[in-house]
Amino acid sequence: MTFLAADFFARAAVDVARDLLGATLRARGNDGLWTAGRIVETEAYGGQDDPASHAGRGRTPRSEIMFGPAGVAYVYLIYGVHHCLNFVTEADGEAGAVLIRSLEPVDGQMVMARRRGLDLGRYRRRDLCAGPGKLSQAMGLDLSWNGTPVAADHGPESPSGLRLLLVEAGSAAVDWQAGPRIGISRAVDRPLRFVDPDSDCLSR
DNA sequence: GAATCGATGATCT
DNA sequence: GATCATCGATTCA
Numbered sequence A: 001m002t003f004l005a006a007d008f009f010a011r012a013a014v015d016v017a018r019d020l021l022g023a024t025l026r027a028r029g030n031d032g033l034w035t036a037g038r039i040v041e042t043e044a045y046g047g048q049d050d051p052a053s054h055a056g057r058g059r060t061p062r063s064e065i066m067f068g069p070a071g072v073a074y075v076y077l078i079y080g081v082h083h084c085l086n087f088v089t090e091a092d093g094e095a096g097a098v099l100i101r102s103l104e105p106v107d108g109q110m111v112m113a114r115r116r117g118l119d120l121g122r123y124r125r126r127d128l129c130a131g132p133g134k135l136s137q138a139m140g141l142d143l144s145w146n147g148t149p150v151a152a153d154h155g156p157e158s159p160s161g162l163r164l165l166l167v168e169a170g171s172a173a174v175d176w177q178a179g180p181r182i183g184i185s186r187a188v189d190r191p192l193r194f195v196d197p198d199s200d201c202l203s204r
Numbered sequence B: 001g002a003a004t005c006g007a008t009g010a011t012c013t
Numbered sequence C: 001g002a003t004c005a006t007c008g009a010t011t012c013a
Helices: A013-020 A109-116 A132-139
Strands: A024-028 A034-045 A073-078 A082-088 A097-107 A165-168 A177-179 A193-195
Touching: A013 A034, A013 A097, A024 A097, A034 A109, A034 A132, A073 A132, A082 A132, A097 A109, A097 A132, A109 A132
Parallel strands: none
Antiparallel strands: A024 A034, A024 A165, A034 A097, A034 A193, A073 A082, A082 A097, A177 A193
16 A cells, blocks of 8 residues: 655646546544545646636735645635645645545545435435535545645644545556536636546536 | 526635 | 635426
8 A cells, every 4th residue: 555655746736636546535534533535536726827726826825835845735715615625736836736526435434424414324425525515525624624744754744743634546547537627717728627437426 | 407596705906 | 895626405397
C-alpha cells in the first residue's frame, strides 16, 4: 500500500487531477470517524492563466493557499451552503489545485449515510458522495480543514496532532475521460474535468 | 426522467 | 452589492 507524497502533488494540476483517478481518499471526520472512497471525478484549476480558478486574479487572502506548497487541502464554502475539497498542486510559488468531485464509497458507508441525513435503510450508493458538496458532507469536512496536510510525508499532521487525510495510490491504471468543468462561467471549454467513465458514482 | 429555482455566507470589488 | 468550482425540493412529464 502506497500513500501519495508531496512529490506527487507538486506537479501540474492537470496531471495530478488525472492521476488521482483510481486512488483512494481516506479522511477522519470531525466526529472522529474514518471514511474512504475511490476517486472517480476530479477537476484541475490553475493560476493566473485560468480565469475560472480562485487564483485567476492573483493572490488574495483566500487564494493564497493555492500559491503555497503542494500536498495540503484547500477547502472553501460555496453558495453559502456546501464545502468543496481541493488538493493544492504545483511547485511552491505557482498556483494550482485539484477539486475532488466524486468518490465511490469504499469504507464507512453507514457513517456517510448518517452524515448525509439519508434513510439508512434505503439509500443509493451514488447519493453518498457523487458531487463535491455531498462528498464533503459525507466525509465530515468543513472550513476548518483548510490547510490540512494530505501528502503522506507532510508534517505536522494537524493542529490536534492527528492525521486527518491520506490518499492511497491506485493499484492499477484507470481508464479516464476528459471533459469541460462543471458549474463555472469562464474558460468553460477547457477539458479539465476527469472522470472514470466506468463509475456509476459521477456527479450530474 | 428533465427543468427550474431558491437557500445562504464567505469573499472580493 | 455582486458573485459563486452546489444541492435538494418542486414541478412537469
